[in-house]
Amino acid sequence: MPLTDAKVRNTKPSERPQKLADGQGLYLEVRPTGSKLWRYRYRIAGKENIFAIGEYPTMSLAGARTEHDKARALVKQGIHPAHHRQAERLVNRTANANTFEALAREWIDKKAPGWTPYYLRQVERFLAADVFPHIGKLPIRNVTAAHLLEIIRRVEARGAETVALLIRQWSSAIFRYAVATLRADHDPAAALKGAIHRPKVEHRKPLTREQIVQFIKALDEYGGYRATVIALRLMLLTFVRTVELRKAEWHEFDLERAEWRIPAEKMKMRQPHIVPLSRQAIELLQELHTFTGGRALLFPNLRNPNTCMTSTTLNRALERMGFSGKGSIGFSAHGFRATASTLLNEMGYRSDVIERQLAHTERNKVRASYNQAQYLDERKVMMQVWADLIDELTK
Template sequence: MLTDAQCKAAKARGKAYKLSDAHGLRLDVSKTGHRSWRHKYRYGGKEKLRTLGTFPEVTLKQARDICKADKQLLKEGKDPITEAKRAVLAHRLAAKDTFEILARDWYAKEQPRWKPVHAADVIESLERDIFDDLGSLPVMSIDSTIVLATLQKVEARGAIETAHRLRQRISSIYDFGIAKGRAITNPAASLVKVLRAKPPSRRWPAVTKIGKAREVLAITDGAEATPVVKLGSRFLALTSQRPGMVRWMRWDEIEDFDPEGVRPNDGAIWTVPAQKMKQEIGLREDGAFDHPVPLSSAAVDVLRQAWLFSAGSEYVFCGQHSIVKPMSENALSYLYLREGLRKLQVPHGWRASFSTIMNEWVIENGGPRDPLILDLMLAHIPIGISPSELRYMRAGFLERRRKLATIWAEMLLDGACPVEAIGQGRRRRSI
């Protein structure tokens, strides 16, 4: 082992040489006489060499203490070089670069490529489940145990899939931080197998008989909810579009519509812009297309009622507390949950209800089977039709689509309360 005297006596010899101590610690002397401490060790099956500082600024005792600390890190499965970089960066950033700051920077970068529904879900999930625990912590101070403890809180309330989504988002945030030089390691990357396994996927519940569909509609029409939410639910049932599309529906997307009813509304059509369709169903830019939704008179009646509540908003179904925002992302889901419909019907389930019941109806009534038309009404790409072909036919069959929408509305609303009454009745019903 080295002594202080040997270290002080180490001078230039015309070529570089090394003086070994113990446990991989050595003093390297350059041909010019510069002396620096090095620690050689193995990590991940590879030999690594860490520079600890120069002599005499770092004494023999200090070098041995650093080497001892490195050995402890290796026992804990940590790379001393990585941990040293982390410490330097953490010291430089201190508390200025917290996890929440990094997360919001990541969100600002990613948001433009997401559909609005997904973007809102991402930031709301971080604000609800992550920022309270991790938000104020410096980015470099967070390790896997801290992230795991936070995610296990989400698991504890039974939200297993949410915990996995949050892990993915935290991991993406740290990947962004590493690329920007604001983080060194990704503490969430290794947790995918530590979290509880995701439950098997399941199909969303949906009624497939017209009688049950009418009962579901009667329950949501008479529920204890704001008129806008209940009108949104009826419009969703009548048009069978995706809940996110209905939630973000804007008045300027509706053509040939007179909210006062002075002129006929029998040609009203809601056209969902191509950009929204690209975001909603993941189409490439070159495959995106406008999605026209011919509206039945019953759907128009819903819009006329919605106008009474949201005429000053750009959104048809505006928020309860602010007309500058659409109704909340979970408004419809919570409505169905509160009314005990979760195992029977969810908002998205109206699409399956419409497709199943209408396909059966056209067969039973001897009409031409219309799988292509029904797919177009649901904004599906029909089997055997390429996106390029769909670009030329996307606005086709509008009258047939309007006729089927009218038939569906008449079937569904048979015995339903008048649309003007929605929001007045407070009585709950059950199936």
């Protein structure tokens, strides 16, 4: 006769173990200690086995019957329920070890050697701030498109659409890595492509010839640090990326050969870059050397000389000069590149030469190598003509 809840609850322990049958091999073992254990007796290949289902009252009569049904289904397939349970526990332990954050950090470690330090910090910072607190501890197989959509919608709501787009892209790359290493089955982030409205790209505004004159005049009247003034003049003369100038070191410069050789690890595209130096640029560097020549960096941070000038220093100076900020023309330090590109194209210089000097990557590697060697002489002439033009405009 099947067991009842009352029978299970009210059975008292005795000197010897008791077995209360429920049917089809399921029974309750009541031990002298008072423990009540659910057991399932079954046969596979003619051999009797006992499967420990659970303990009462943690597992009720109804719960024991449910687990008993699952175990019977396995036995019919010739599978020992205990072996199946062990396999499930192993899968769960593996899943718990393969959390989204664990896979993300593993992916970062794989990719970091090909990234710039700035990009690495960007990936780590945004994932740590916006993603890991919400899904970092979840097994990666349990993370769904709904989880990711909630995260990127939250980021988008604070006005950081570009960050939301990056998070979706990075998440997709993490899932693809997990799939490739057999720790995920698909990429749920792929389904969210297009879920975030891509903000309109605002191209950096170049200075006109008249505005270059105004800029030099404002720079001459600027009351800030002389090193900041020199940095802005060098930005105009060399039109390198801001980070390349901020992190420049004296050993990269050969003033006798009039060259600045930027190593690959400091370049956006991870390729070494040569900047021919005009006479005017060399004069500025010689002056700057009297201030910072005793240090490794051209532009050390005033508060921490072992680090470089901060990313906001130049733009803050432009803001004080009236070229950036509310009511201004909206110019930023990065705009020197657009300024040089626009005017040099107007002056008739070949676009290949200009693009090479801007360190824009040539997709064809053979052609890129050829261009670097072939265009250097032309670039030297162009950079001197560019510096002379600025002098002429400001006389």
